[in-house]
Amino acid sequence: MQFLRNAALAALFILAGSACVEPSSEHRVRANAMLRAGNAAGALQECDLGLTKKKGDMALLILRGKALFELDRLDDARASYTEALAVDRASDASPAEAHLGLGMIASRKREPAVARQHFEELVKLNDKDATSLLNVARTCLELKDMDCAIARGEAAGKLRGDDEGVLYTLGTIYLAAGKHSDAELTFNHICEVVPGAASCPYGKALVAASSGDKAKALEHLREAIARKVPNPDQIAIDPFFTSIKDDAEFQALVAKAAAK
Numbered sequence: 551m552q553f554l555r556n557a558a559l560a561a562l563f564i565l566a567g568s569a570c571v572e573p574s575s576e577h578r579v580r581a582n583a584m585l586r587a588g589n590a591a592g593a594l595q596e597c598d599l600g601l602t603k604k605k606g607d608m609a610l611l612i613l614r615g616k617a618l619f620e621l622d623r624l625d626d627a628r629a630s631y632t633e634a635l636a637v638d639r640a641s642d643a644s645p646a647e648a649h650l651g652l653g654m655i656a657s658r659k660r661e662p663a664v665a666r667q668h669f670e671e672l673v674k675l676n677d678k679d680a681t682s683l684l685n686v687a688r689t690c691l692e693l694k695d696m697d698c699a700i701a702r703g704e705a706a707g708k709l710r711g712d713d714e715g716v717l718y719t720l721g722t723i724y725l726a727a728g729k730h731s732d733a734e735l736t737f738n739h740i741c742e743v744v745p746g747a748a749s750c751p752y753g754k755a756l757v758a759a760s761s762g763d764k765a766k767a768l769e770h771l772r773e774a775i776a777r778k779v780p781n782p783d784q785i786a787i788d789p790f791f792t793s794i795k796d797d798a799e800f801q802a803l804v805a806k807a808a809a810k
Contacts, residue, residue: 577603581613590620608634609643615651628655646675653685662692673702680709684719696727707736712743721753725760725790733757748777756790764794768803775807782807 577600584593597614601607611634618627631648639645653668666689672682683706690698703720710716717740724733737753744750755770771785779785786795786804794800 576600578607578610578613581610581617585613585616585620590617593617594621606633606637608637608639608645608648611637612643612647612651615648619651619655624655624658628652631655644675646672649675650682657685657689662689665689666693678709680706680713680716683709684716687719687723691723691726696723699723700727700729711739714740714744714747714749717743718749718753722756722790725753725756730757730761746777748774748779750774751777752779756788759791759794762793764797767791767794768797768799771800771803775803775810778810779807782810 577596581593581596594617597610597617600610611630615627615630618630631651634648635645649668649671653665656665666686669682669685669689672679673686683702687699687702690702700723703723706716707720717736721733721736724736734754734757737750740747741750751770752774755767755774758767758770785807
C-alpha cells in the first residue's frame with residue numbers, strides 16, 4: 551500500500567510540474583525530437599502550433615527555420631531565421647543558431663557576401679569558434695579577399711592545429727593566395743598530426759601541379775589515391791589540377807581513384 555501511495559504522489563508531482571510548462575515549450579520539445587528523428591514536416595507543424603500560442607518565440611522560430619531548411623524551403627527558412635533575430639532574445643535561445651542558419655542558406659544560394667556577414671556575427675559571439683572562423687575564411691576566399699581568408703584561416707589553425715580539416719582548408723587558402731611554401735608546410739603538418747591521411751599527399755600534389763611540377767604532382771597524387779582520397783570524383787574538377795588535367799597519366803589516376 552505504501553508503494554501505491556508513493557506512486558500516486560509521484561504522479562501528482564509530475565502533473566503539477568507539467569502544468570507549469572508553457573504550451574509553446576511542449577511544442578518546442580516535440581519539434582526538436584521530430585527534427586532529430588528526420589521528420590522535418592512534423593517539426594514544422596509543431597513549431598507553427600507553438601507559435602500560435604506564443605508569437606515571437608525565438609527558439610521556436612529558429613527550430614522552424616531548421617525544419618524549413620531541411621525541407622529545402624530556403625526562402626521561408628531565411629524569413630523565419632530573420633524574424634528570430636528581430637524578436638526579443640529569449641533566456642533559453644541564442645541568436646547564434648539563427649546566424650548559422652542564415653549563413654548556410656546564403657552559402658547554398660551562392661551569396662558569399664551575405665554568408666560572410668552572418669559567419670562574422672558568429673565569430674563576434676565566440677571568437678574561439680574555429681568552425682565559424684573557417685566559414686568566414688571560405689567566404690572571403692570566394693570574394694577574393696585573400697587577406698581576410700588567410701587571417702581567419704590562420705586563427706582557426708591556432709585554435710585547432712591538429713585538426714586535419716582545418717589544416718587542409720588553411721593549406722588550400724595559402725595555395726589560392728600563391729603562398730606555395732606555406733601551403734606545402736601546412737599539408738606536411740597533416741602527415742605529422744594525422745599519419746596516413748590522404749589529404750597530406752593530395753595537398754602536396756596540388757602544390758606541385760600549381761608550381762608546374764607535373765612529375766611530383768603525379769607522384770603525390772598516386773600516394774593520395776593509395777591512401778583512399780575521400781572524394782575521388784572531385785579530383786578531375788579540382789581547379790588546382792588544371793595544368794595537368796589533359797595528361798594521360800593523370801586521367802588514368804583519376805579513373806583508378808573512382809574505381810576504388
